[in-house]
Amino acid sequence: MSQFRVGIGNDIHLLVEGRRLILGGVEIPYERGLLGHSDGDSLTHAITDALLGAAALGDIGSHFSDLDTRWAGADSLVFLRHVRGLLEDLRFEIANIDATILAERPKMAPHVAEMKTRLAGAMGIDQSQINIKAKTNEGLDAIGCGEAIGAQAVALIVVQTNGL
Numbered sequence: 001m002s003q004f005r006v007g008i009g010n011d012i013h014l015l016v017e018g019r020r021l022i023l024g025g026v027e028i029p030y031e032r033g034l035l036g037h038s039d040g041d042s043l044t045h046a047i048t049d050a051l052l053g054a055a056a057l058g059d060i061g062s063h064f065s066d067l068d069t070r071w072a073g074a075d076s077l078v079f080l081r082h083v084r085g086l087l088e089d090l091r092f093e094i095a096n097i098d099a100t101i102l103a104e105r106p107k108m109a110p111h112v113a114e115m116k117t118r119l120a121g122a123m124g125i126d127q128s129q130i131n132i133k134a135k136t137n138e139g140l141d142a143i144g145c146g147e148a149i150g151a152q153a154v155a156l157i158v159v160q161t162n163g164l
Contacts, residue, residue, distance in 0.1 A: 024115025
């Protein structure tokens with residue numbers, strides 16, 4: 001008997017000069033990067049939040065506070081690996097992730113395959129269990145004006161209850 005659980009994640013960061021643009025664990029050539037306490041990887045943060053939500057384990061801020069200097073400049077894939085461990089301890093398995101990057105530019109399509117590789121590795125799942133889409137905001141709001149990049153994610157996890 002299996003129990004399915006769903007979580008939703010959302011994250012947004014401002015684009016600023018002097019930072020690298022990291023999304024899905026991939027450095028993307030661009031003149032600006034995402035402002036954040038860690039590497040600002042809004043895609044990985046959204047996926048992390050979706051997984052935490054599905055397992056009812058709070059949110060990314062409760063596990064990786066921006067007040068904790070350990071996480072200053074941290075690679076966000078570390079967060080995802082940690083959450084994977086929490087899920088395994090609770091006997092949850094990741095069934096699939098569906099994520100959307102919201103950005104006017106740069107173009108994301110050339111980087112999606114590498115993002116899937118990095119994210120799958122961090123979560124210990126097959127790339128076929130991850131879907132990543134990229135959308136613009138049609139010139140609307142901070143994302144549409146090229147001032148920010150956001151991401152949304154949905155995670156499905158399953159726990160094996162062994163007939164209990």
